[in-house]
Every structure is written in C-alpha cells, then in structure tokens.
Amino acid sequence: MTAVPGAQSPELDLATARRQTVVDGLGIIASAGAFGFVYGLSARTAGFTPIEASAMSILVFGGAAQFAAVGYVAGGFSWLGIVLLTAFLNARHVLYSAALAPWLADRPRAERAVMAHLLTDEAFALSITHFRRLGRADRWGYWFAAIAATFVPWNLATLAGVFVGGAIPDPTQYGLGVVFPAAMAGLAVALASGRREIAAAIVGAILGVAISLAWDPAIGIIAGGLVGPLVAMALPGPPMLERYPADPFPLGVQPDRPGRLVEHDGDR
C-alpha cells in the first residue's frame, strides 16, 4: 500500500472505507448491469453469436467501443476502421492509468498488468475515490471496483441481454440510462475537496462538452481531463493548503483521528 503526496485524508478505518466503497459500488453495478444488458441485446440484434458478444465484453471491456463496434459490424465497416476507432475511443484510459500509477507503484508488475486490462471509467472512479478517502492505496478497493462492481455485472448482463433480451423490457426506458452520468458526477463531487479540484472539474466539464460538439466525445473527454488540471494549477492566489480533515470527506466517511495541516508543494 502506497501513501501518495496530496492524498485527501490521513488513514481512515479500513473497514469503514471499504464498506462505503461497497455501497458506492451498488450504483456502479446497476449502471454496468443496465448498459451491459443493452449491449448484449444490441449485439444479438446485430447478429453476434453469444460467444462473440461475450468475447467483446471480456477482451475489449469498454462500453463505448463495444457499442460502436456493434453498429459498425452491422453496417459492414472494415475491421481496420473498427480497430482504429476502438483505439481512439479508449485512448482516455491513459489518463486513468497515469493517475492511478502513483498509488499502485509498489504492486508487482504482473499484478499491475492484470489491473490494467480491467481499468474502465467505473473502476477508475470508484478506486481513486476509495484511495483518496483512505489516504493510501488499497488493492482490495481496486479489485472490488474493477471486478465485482464492473467486470462481473457487465459480463453477466451481456449474456442476459444476448439470451433473454427480447423477453425483458429495455432497462433504460425506466431511467437507468442516467445512472452512469449521475455516478460520474457524484464521484467527481466527492473528489472535489478544494478550489483547484473544483476548478479542474468545471473546466473539464465545459471543455469536454465544447470539444465533443466540435469534434467527437472521445476527444472532448480526453481534452477535458488533460486541460482541466492545467487550468486549475494555473489559478492565481496563495498555495493551496489542504486541511485534514477540515475538508469534507468523500461520501460520508468520517475521520477517525484529528486533522493535520499539509502544504501541497505541487500547487505553488
């Protein structure tokens, strides 16, 4: 387990933090289940066999790229075009990987190699919130976020969509389509504990939408994630002091020891 400069809190009770992450994960499970189901249904409609639909969910494990692939396979696009589009749509993962790298640096390389394959929007959001809440890395948090909250429900729901999709109403018609953006917004709020985090989130959102409309959502999300932190770091004013635990703790976790004042070198 690695302590990281700028971590949001000193060590909290591990069991409490894990319990909170499991509760947060329920929303992510609902999101992965709903979208995985719709993906499976779409794949079946496009002529994928169950093995093919599941292979996508296991080997690609990226919702946007899988949905795009279903559309393009059905449309008769070339494989080369689909593969290039996949690389483009999934390029944002490099940001997640870089942001998690300091936390997971002491894990064996083979373990990090497996962790990398399971890195998704949801796994990143849940695990980085867990680490920041705890003040250090906790590989249980990563595996829970990546496997229990995302990989398993996504793949089970894919199979459900393929095999029984026609008999069950589309879950998005009941409002479940909003779960993913709501979860991402909620987790962003949970991470936004200081003015620079808030500025990074606001700039990331505005820039993300603007560039998505001008070019493509894949570029917009990457640009928002890249430029938002730069703008936040360039904010004028005194260096950001992170007061532990005066800043709100994410998602209901209470500190179990008095706070301390930490000056963050990187924010000067």
Added chain:
Amino acid sequence: MIDPAVDLVVLALLMGLVTYPSRALPLLFAHVGRLPPRALAYLRLVGPAVLAALAAVNTMVVVNTAPDAARSPSFYVGIEWLAVVVCAAIVAWRRNLLLGIGAAVAIVGLAKAFALA
C-alpha cells in the same frame, strides 16, 4: 479459415490489443517515484476533471451511431440534466452516492412515466 460463428472473436481480440496499451503503459512503466511534485499534483487533479467531463458529455452530447449515419455529435437538453445536478447536489450535501443515483433514476423514470421526457 475462421468459423463464421466466432470470427468476431478475432475482431474482439484485435480491439482488446489496441486498447491495452493506453490502459497499461503508464501503470507499468511510469517511474512515479521520480515524478516532480507538480506532476503528482497534476495527476491528482485528473480525477475530478475527467469524471466531470464524462458526466457532462454523457448528459449533454448525443451521437448518432446508426450504421448508415454520420458520427455527428449534437447538443442535448433533457430531464437528465436535472437528474445529474440533483445527484451531484445530494452527494455534496449528504455524501451519499447511492442516494444521489436513486434520486436521479427516480426523476428520469417519473418523467418518462408521465411522458415528460
């Protein structure tokens, strides 16, 4: 000759192969111990920025992915805006993500039920 019943497994493998480097390279090869404090501070801000971008783009931008249509993004205004804002407000207030997501789903579900969305 690949069995036509599973030939898309090969495509899935290729898609996975081009995705893996973006997931793995920083995690496997970044020498984070030698990163300067400003770089670590930057990485710390990536989380809120990219999650907010994901939320905003998934709420406000729609893309036509029909096979015969151009991949043209367009601005979307709908009840999902309110739902996502309510979720964010509940998380800021109560620090409870599940409650926020529940409220968001209820807003959209009720709007659809009453043909308001």
